[in-house]
Amino acid sequence: MQKLQGKTALITGGNSGIGLATAKxxxxxxxxxxxxxRDQQALDEATxxxxxxxxALRSDAASVTEIEALMSQINRAWGRLDVLFVNAAIAGPLPFEMVTESHFDTVMSVNLKGAFFAVQKALPLLAPGASVILTTSIANQIGAPNFSVYAASKAALRSLTQTLALExxxxxxxxxxxxxxxxxxxxWGKFGLPADVALAAQQEVANKSPSKRFGQPEEVAKAALFLACEDSSYMVGQEVVVDGxxxxx
Ligand SMILES: NC(=O)c1ccc[n+]([C@@H]2O[C@H](COP(=O)([O-])OP(=O)(O)OC[C@H]3O[C@@H](n4cnc5c(N)ncnc54)[C@H](OP(=O)(O)O)[C@@H]3O)[C@@H](O)[C@H]2O)c1
Structure with a gap:
């Protein structure tokens, strides 16, 4: 018997990266x-x-109206949800002094507000035994220069994980x-940096890592599968770190 046999799973931000590897x-x-x-072409390519x-459903994670519409579509298609992987996010790195109110609101709306209401609006569909997984980041436990808003949004998700777990x-x-x-x-290509600067930054990160490499999205997907299925049946409110x-x- 396969680990998610007969289960239904919604993955936000599933047209790229970690979400796409997890969908597979x-x-x-x-x-x-x-x-x-949000990107229809990426959704088509993912499909x-x-x-x-x-x-493949086009839906803006920052819009509560679109989240409600998304859950209605899931309800019409399946009538219930067994796994909700709240994974959509943007990083938007900026030096602290350059962060504007609008930038702050954009990052927080996708990463925190979107995650919060995705779980709330999915709740009526979540069957007993369902698993909700939030994608946080190690930026929520280490200092992350230039990622002040992103890191704060992910720290909030860590808190939300614990509170919702108990509720x-x-x-x-x-x-x-x-x-x-x-x-x-x-x-890593969406930071608005010139390609050579982005590459140098990634090389620096890889050199700093104890594992001397980046992880692959498939390595995170395996942790998501563990949290999604019965293998993690006694895990509640925990954060599984996959960071080399x-x-x-
Ligand atoms: N890669 C890393 O090094 C790393 C490290 C720590 C944490 N993470 C976390 O891992 C998760 C997945 O990121 P990734 O690395 O796989 O990056 P990615 O390839 O850029 O994927 C991000 C996904 O989020 C979606 N998304 C962004 N804004 C959205 C919005 N407003 N509405 C709906 N979907 C939206 C994107 O789709 P559209 O562009 O089509 O909207 C895309 O599918 C994120 O939560 C990220 O913070 C990644």
Whole structure:
């Protein structure tokens, strides 16, 4: 029997990187999978790459109205949800003194508000035994220069994981988090840096890592699968760190 046989799973930010690798693994593990993102072309390409009957739904994580519409679509398609992987986020690095109110609001709206309301609006669909997984980041436990808003948003998600875990465990819903370190995904190309500067920054991060390399999205997906399925049945409110040892430095 496959680990997610007969289960339904929604992955926000599932058209790229960690979300896409997790969608692939969840499908291979027997689940029916829905993915979201804003970029229709990336959704189409993801659907092609997954090669299964995946539900690709365009939805902006920063909009509560769109989150409600998304959950209605899931309800119409499946009537319930067994796994919710709240993974969509933007990093938006900026030196502290350059952060504007608008930049702050944009990052927080996707990363924190979006995650908060994704869980709230999914709640009526979450079946007993359901698993909610939030993607945090090791930026929430180490100093992360130039990532002040992002790191704060992920620290808030760590707190949310613990609080929701206790609020929802009585309903039979487990809430946990997966906390990636540096993972080789398209997010590193979205920092607005010239290609050579971005590459040098990544090389510096890899050299600093105890494992001397970036992690692969598939390595995070395996942790997400563990939290999604019965293998983690007694895990409640925990954060699984997948970082090659980076946060120990
Ligand atoms: N890669 C790393 O080194 C690393 C480290 C720590 C934590 N993380 C976390 O891992 C998660 C996945 O990131 P990734 O590395 O896989 O990056 P990625 O490849 O850039 O994926 C980010 C995903 O989020 C979606 N997204 C962003 N804003 C959205 C919005 N407003 N509405 C809906 N979807 C939105 C993107 O889709 P669209 O662009 O189509 O909207 C995309 O699918 C994030 O939570 C990130 O913070 C990553």
């Amino acid at each position: 693994l969840f499908l291979e593990s027997g689940a029916r999978v829905a993915i979201t993102g 092609k790459a997954l090669g299964h009957d995946v539900l 929802l465990v009585g309903k039979g819903v487990r809430v946990n988090a997966v906390s990636p370190g540096p993972i080789a995904t398209p997010i 040892g980076m946060s120990l430095l």
